[in-house]
Amino acid sequence: MKSFLHKLFLSLSALFIISGCAALRNSSNPLTSIIKASVDLKNISDDKVLITITPTPINSDKINFYIPQIVPGTYEYSNFGRFVENVQAFDNKGKVLPIKSIDQNTWEISNAKKLIKVTYLANDTFDGPYGKEIYPMGGTNFDKDNTFLLNLHSMIGYFEGLKEISYELKITSPKSLSPYTSLPIISKSDTLDIFNAKRYFHIIDNPILYTEPNSITFDLDNIKVRLVIHSPSNNHKAEDYQSAMQKMMIAQKKFLGNANKTPTYNILLHLMGMKDLRYFGGMMGALEHHTSTTVVFVDQMQPGELTQSLIDVVSHEFFHTLTPLNIHSEEIHNFEYNTPLMSKHLWMYEGTTEYFADLFQINQGLIDPANFYNRLTQKIDRSQRFDDTMSFTEMSSKIVDEPYQSNYANVYQKGALINMCLDILIRELSDGEKGILSVMKSLANRYGEDKPFKDDDLINEIVSLTYSEVDDFFKTHVEGNTPIDYLKYLSKVGLTLGETLSPVPGGILFQSPQLPFFEMMENELGVNQYVVSGLNSTLEKIGVKTGDVFLGLDGKMLPEIKKENLEEISSVLNDTFMWDADKEFSISIKRNEEALTLSGKVGTPSALLKGVIEDSNASNEAISLRNFWMLK
Structure with missing residues (x-):
């Protein structure tokens, strides 16, 4: 899905951010029925x-x-x-x-x-x-x-x-x-x-x-886009988001060129309350459709946070107008809702769209290289939580069953990275002239909304449009079960892996991706506590120290740390996901038996993390290929 999903869910030890029946003849003419x-x-x-x-x-x-x-x-x-x-x-x-x-x-x-x-x-x-x-x-x-x-x-x-x-x-x-x-x-x-x-x-x-009128429309060449918002508080007006959405989608259309031919596109944003957010365990996100997307976030989000979330989510969803709208298999075209046969190509339906959602932003100047590299770093990091030896095509064709279903979210991580590697490989072999986008455009011209491809033929068709090395990559890393050496492909474009000061995904609650700044420990009386185990730049700036006992945020105190209080614990922490950089906040801690309240601005929490960085020893050829890859 997305489909692109975000999930905010607190466990007791970690916080995660997370897309054939027999025919019966109709007695009347089907054209008039x-x-x-x-x-x-x-x-x-x-x-x-x-x-x-x-x-x-x-x-x-x-x-x-x-x-x-x-x-x-x-x-x-x-x-x-x-x-x-x-x-x-x-x-x-x-x-x-x-x-x-x-x-x-x-x-x-x-x-x-x-x-x-x-x-x-x-x-x-x-x-x-x-x-x-x-x-x-x-x-x-x-x-x-x-x-x-x-x-x-x-x-x-x-x-x-x-x-x-x-x-x-x-x-x-x-x-x-x-x-x-x-x-x-x-x-x-x-x-x-x-x-x-x-x-x-x-x-x-x-x-x-269905909602009270709260919408705006704008044109992207020959595409009419409409954004409609249901906001229970009436705090979020569609016109307040037009500029950012229009800028983003104009850039998307420029990136896609004539590969996108849908005449209309509707963004249906349904904002729910905190009660609903807790009911769904923190789940938010979007579900793609051919000419629209349903987006559900929470009404309490700050405008800046909602704007960025819309950009990240809708950019992914809008690329679905390329695939699967214009490039899809017979399994999708003739979808069986009660006896499903799944396609083998989630690496494309979700992976390509997720990759493009990042690539177009650096390509069109919406983000800088450091931001783009950080997104790749996050995907590499998150992909390690899944089975890296699982065949991606096998997983896709069996995605509704275990153990494949538990690995579904990897389509947005490794699926995107598969496309990154293919893109770099094709750029290298074509001296920068072709990439995965040009391949997708060729497939869109060959097929279309009403002409599906045969599932078993797609990879051979892609190889026919590219090079034999692409066939080797698919056989080894997509159909096969060999993990990808990402450094091998990053080095082709003058990038490497090293330590860099990077924004921490998830905000002030994290010291590094997927790792909260606290961990659960028992004190000398056997009572569970959240003890500070690491810091990000914001927490360090306001004076939090490792070893402090974390008691609460913004005057809301944590209950006793036990499973029965999970929902109440989440209610203390979940508000942080709605905080923007200018938010003034306070954190309650205990240090050496002394209760303290520290305060400051959220800012942009960052930490020294291992990630994708530019190689200072990169050759001119690698730097040139990097520019073709990111900017052409």
Whole structure:
């Protein structure tokens, strides 16, 4: 996913920041047939929405009705049928037809030739026993009369053999709310909106955000971009973010050139409260769609922090308009929502987009080289937390199952680094003239939105566009299980690994990436405490010392350090992720039995870390290749 994900979650010892059914013939002409779906957002009871689905005529005695088990971009089983209840089928006289639950996502309807409609209630995913298992950016939030975040894959189902039939979607909603989506709208009034979709895929590929008007639009050559924000506090206005988003996306479009051809792109930003953030265990992020993205962050973020988070997340998501929108396999084009076959190429769908999200920023002058090198350092560091000997193509094709699912987040780390190495290798072999972007542009021209490639053929096609050494790299490091020697490729562009003063990801809570400034220790009475074990520049500046006992932040004191208090501990620490550089804060500590309160500005916490740096002994040829790689 992303898909690009951030996860803020405190454990007791560390804090982490973290993307085939048989066809049934339809008795009417599929070109003129239409499945009708209606959603009632006005008359909500107990956070449940009434859904009605009216199929085309059925000519079999039985038919299955499905809610997706898995959807594109999530790469894990979600089982959205868990959020549906009271599924009923009716004939044209209002008589209930026999219906049987086959599993939590499938219902078998008997006497299906008489079927006129299916009705059911859909729960949202922002509460309840199962909602926290769904990424918030891939779920639904029914906040009556205030906002509705509708990822339709958790609400609208499909019939066996009828996924290619067009859909008409009617939504009744409160008068005060407006719909924002890339789904074509054919009729609109104060309380009724009617949309159409070419097939079921276009239903689930076009989320809708109902909210009070708070949006801006701008043009990127031939692409119309819209940013809409739901902010519970009304503190975040879309116009306040236009300049930064427009600057970033203009740079993206310039980087992509004519490889991007989507006419519209909607950024649907749903800001949730701290209660929701705690419910999801700190999970935030975005879920890609072909012409839009759903983004969920927390309303308490400072404008500067939200701006940077939007840039980092949306830049990744927008590159999905290149892949998988224009470059994707048959497994994605003909996605099976309840019996999935996964593609082998997550290194491209997520890895290439993540790599481009960093590369374009140095290429277009949005960040300096030190920032770019630091991003590469973080990816190398984070990739070491995963199985470095796992075949990436095997992991991708089996990603929904263990042990592969536990390694999914590596697609944003090692997946991006695979693309970095390929890019440098192709640049070297072409004397700087070609890179991974030119390869992707060629593939986009060869294929496109409606022309998928065969999964087993992609690597051979890439090799045909490049060099035999690229084939060796794929066989060894992507299909094979040999870890990559990143220094080998970095040295080709005059870079090496060494110590450098670098910003610490995660802010003041960290002394180095993924390592908090404190660790849990027992005192002489056997009581757990958080003891300062390392410092970043901010903590050092205000006078914190190793060995101090960490007691609290900004007047909020830590409870007893035990598992039962994990949520309360998190509530003390999670606010720091919303702090910007100008925030004045205080930290409570105990030193030699004396309680102290130290204070200062957050600033930009940094530390001396091992990372990617420029090699002072690099050759002119390596420096020249570096400039081609980063700047051309």
